[in-house]
Amino acid sequence: MSGPMDYASSGVDIDLEGAAVASLIGSLQRSTRKAGTPGAPVDLPGGFGGLIEFGDHLLAMATDGVGSKLQIATAVKNWESVGIDCMAMNVNDLLCVGAEPIAFVDYIAVPKPDPEVHAAVGASLAKACELANVTLAGGETASLPGIVTELDLSGTALGFLNKDSAITGERLKSGDVLIGLPSSGIHSNGFSLVRNIVSHMGLSYTDSCPFDAGFIGRELSQNPTIADVLLIPTKIYCAPVIGLLKHLKASENSVHAIHGIAHITGGGLSNLLRLHDTLGWHIDSPLPIPPEFSWLQNKGNVTDLEMHRTFNMGLGMVLAVEKDQADSVLSFVQQYEPTAAIIGHVNGNGHKVTHSNPEIFFEHY
């Protein structure tokens, strides 16, 4: 393979996507629903989740799909993780504003109905509902032979929170401690690059995994295939995060200990920049990196910077916590995620992400 690989050369044009999204947003005017009535829009910094008023509560909606990870699942006819991926991408976004996910609907588009696919996706969604503690409130299966060539799966999650307990980022300040929750693997982002690297190597997804995929907290079959490792389902963080928020609410003096939450998705560590307009983020003690990332980086000759703006690199979610509460918050989340750890802190050195590896540096999301 000649030259380093990156996300854009794998067929994803981030600038074009940006222009498309900008033109979409430009077309949308303000809501007709008036402030103080159910459904009126609420703007929070950070942009995660769409919040609306509902009496003393806010409701939040998040919508997202699994993306091109689905193509690997379909290639090996193993859809047991895709429902969990779909759930995770949505509920993890809701958690970032402090919303408790309560319900989910799925949208499945296929070229033609296939009971085998639907049974597998259904089982996966059922497992996902259990993991996220949400009700599956509906779903749609569309047969669209002229539009889709293989399975597309997306969904929408609904969550709620008390009006006064939204996590908006406005309490963030220099000195806040960053606690990292480990990812389970690649999750559901960066798969255009993953597929490009695997394809350039001439490997098949059903080949035995050519590296030791063992990692702390991970259970794999004896001789996993490449697909087995790439399809590890995205982690759902509802239990630790909702557990934590309820625990903190119960102890009055720490109810506002969590100043910001970031779901590390496409964009990698640069996601942190979305939480605040001026503060900086320094990662001095990153979580261990699962072996598939090192293998992909090596085989694709990908730079450290590109890896960290495409993948989660072992870090699935970041909590920014009031300094004097950091130890107790860490102890709490370690009940669910034993390898959660303090990874860095918030600083006042400008709106950028810095890292113990000086090559990793972001000023833009």
Added chain:
Amino acid sequence: MSGPMDYASSGVDIDLEGAAVASLIGSLQRSTRKAGTPGAPVDLPGGFGGLIEFGDHLLAMATDGVGSKLQIATAVKNWESVGIDCMAMNVNDLLCVGAEPIAFVDYIAVPKPDPEVHAAVGASLAKACELANVTLAGGETASLPGIVTELDLSGTALGFLNKDSAITGERLKSGDVLIGLPSSGIHSNGFSLVRNIVSHMGLSYTDSCPFDAGFIGRELSQNPTIADVLLIPTKIYCAPVIGLLKHLKASENSVHAIHGIAHITGGGLSNLLRLHDTLGWHIDSPLPIPPEFSWLQNKGNVTDLEMHRTFNMGLGMVLAVEKDQADSVLSFVQQYEPTAAIIGHVNGNGHKVTHSNPEIFFEHY
């Protein structure tokens, strides 16, 4: 063209879809969310919309896509109606349980981002939010070149209602009067058959419309194309239905005058059978049929029965109303839909739909 055309021969296998949906539902277990807590599932007869508990309210979610109507929009590069179609398919379902739609999220999948498409879809969604009086609470645009070959658009609507005002069908009884609200045209169902017929005739969507497409309440350009007529946006019934429910609530003795509401989608008149397990439905005075249906039927040699189980045939929504309230309900909705009319009644002659045209008869949804 040889022999009559029908929906199944147009590439939609309803039995296969049924098996696929059954296998999906079979995989889903009951929710982990307990009765009496936010998000606990609520089962209503009829199956429209997914209802969950939320304090003194119920929340309802509906998810659906535009389907193969999108292929016509994409073929003629005119996406100004598709956002309205997407909204309508979802909010009209919510109305059937008496829920007031308050928010919406869209999911767009494209092979690659195209600012022109996104600007047009965005403008259409903005218009749709205004028509339905909902807040656009988010959206996702996915670039999936390996999965979709052209635009797919779906969405999820959120609505709410008071716990005691759900329209469940349990008040339905013999003698209830059926009020029909006119459709705007084909809406968003049956397009596999539409496309098949147009294709068999060797016509192009940009050809001048070969029949007089004029119809009461319809505004078209001077020389409409076939696409202009086929792409007339699906009617959004929020204003008359929510207006009616609020009006009835304000006059105490008629708060439960509406016993059932059916959104006439794929399945046509057979949708009525979903509202009750044993009662029958007789249509003795159908609404006028827009001219495109007659043209399609004639050119495709489609039976009356097949037309009425594939298309809305001019009838977009049906309200089943307490007999002595029917006149006042009709007067109210005629403020919004002047051609709304009494079309028939509920009877005790078995679980079937009958019609002044004896060929039109349904015993199964």
